[in-house]
Amino acid sequence: MTKISVVGHQNPDTDCTLSAIIMCEYLWHKWYSATPYILWWLNKETEYLLEKYDIDCPKQTEELDTDIQVCLVDHNESSQSVKNFSDLNVTWLVDHHKMKFETESPLYIRVEPICSTASVLYKMFRESSIEISQKTAILMLACIMSDSLMWKSPTTAEEDKKITRELQKIAWVQTLEDFAMPMFEAKSDLWDMPVNDLIQYDYKIFEFGAKRVGIGSLETTNPSYGLGRKQEILVWFESLKQSQNLDMIILCVVDIINEKNTTIVSDWSDAEHLSNIFDVPVNNNLANLWNRVSRKKQIANEFAVYFK
């Protein structure tokens, strides 16, 4: 049996962690011996799900064995991946993000503009007539709820809603609220989190042309956990800029109940960029970015246009 390592992005979230597990199940059906991995620690939402549904946590790693084939899920950019990315033999890729991936040899690629990697995996299971168990349906549903913020994010496609309804039946989930709200509340329980982890809780480094920008997105039912620690966050911004060689860094504190984005920005030059990009004022290192809840569709894409 060919071995394959399945891995999600740095700062693992629910979609990349559970999609790695689901993809392994898919690959077992294709006669691979697949092992899921995560990079760094889990967020509290994913931790809650693994515990509640009695799922084994994928192995934690920073590097992958270069002699074993690799499947990337939920990302394709080297800046968001494994340390030894350039040495890997990537043979599979399942994702729902913009593509910034170069390859030496052909591979299986499946990328769709829908709300979660698990939605793509749902379709792959169906197309290969692989039965979806109740447990797998729960994992898929959790990914969709997490990435779409219970359908509130504009990344939610009509197809995702159909898939959600199908999965609800298989998973025996009565209402989405009862299923997803405890996830969001678990994720928001951040009072004891060191401020550096708070910034990088759900954090990605983007390369827009020659600019490197760190964008954190703190999706929470309680924005005061982030906003109340602004001064500490600003100090950490400076050290992260140094250590990660960034041109700019922001933290979007996203109130997922009221769909409001309040973004923390570090110095005057970053504030000027932010103000230009979104046409909003910045006061006391804070900008009201209104209902922009999706980093992918409403934040990072605007940066890409601006820094082009």
Ligand SMILES: [Mn+2]
């Ligand atoms: Mn995702």
